[in-house]
Amino acid sequence: MTERPIRLFGDPVLKARCEEITTIDDRVRGLIADLLDSVKLPGRAGVAANQIGVGLRAFSYNVDGEVGYVINPVLAEVRGEKELIDEGCLSVPEQWHPTPRHPWARVTGIDLDGNEISVEGTGVLAQALQHETDHLDGYLYLDRLEKDERRAAMKQVRESTWF
Template sequence: MGLAAPQLGVGLRVFTFDVDDVLGHLINPELSFPDEEEQDGQEGCLSIPGLYFDTKRRMNVVAKGFNMYGDPVRIVGSELMARCAQHETDHLDGVLFIDRLDPEARKEAMKAIRAAEWYNDAAPPTVKLSPHASSSSPFGLGR
């Protein structure tokens, strides 16, 4: 459905989406909500694999941002598209969907996360150095 750049270790405010055969991306999204209508439904995340929890979101959204060419983009979505835009924008703001749960549901979610087989078995990430020459900048960005 969607993937935010920080989930891949890329520190940019961009996400991609593929919802109901609509494929795209949004850079520097800003969300607004045309009404107060809400939806409640199952939500999951690549950051919390295999676990799904009912999460309340707004039913309708207007997402404004830019495409990779710098052109303005406006996405008007409801239901699944609205959920996706909110979920992925949350990632860009450092928020996971479990942070949106009410206290009791979040407590149950944390219990399920701690019980997941991947919780304590995850090996630390391997950091590899690039075989390519870099500049004097510690980030290889030039002078």
């Protein structure tokens, strides 16, 4: 299909909980194709459907050469104590902030054929699984920052040229 433009902080679609996908049809197949095309660009670890303006529960990921997607993802399990990991977001350009994330995560969901799938990992993949699932629940990584860091991040947003 096509790479889609990324919605930026302030767009209401990013703060709304996405709806579950109940029917796999051509519209959903097109969404997944667009998510995969959108995540394949350099520097992208994940793209959630609402980041391209679609309020449905799906995301794509691209970590260490592994590209995939999950429909109706659920963050099924996390392991380890949260650690502060530098994190950025396509919807909040040019910013990186230490964000508390678990070092291991597993997401479950379905594929385009309705088969159950599970994606799990450590490092950047664990971070991406948590980050993208957050997007679909209406959270940005800024919402996860510790109080002082969030205050500084919001100041950066207000002073940015894109906001």
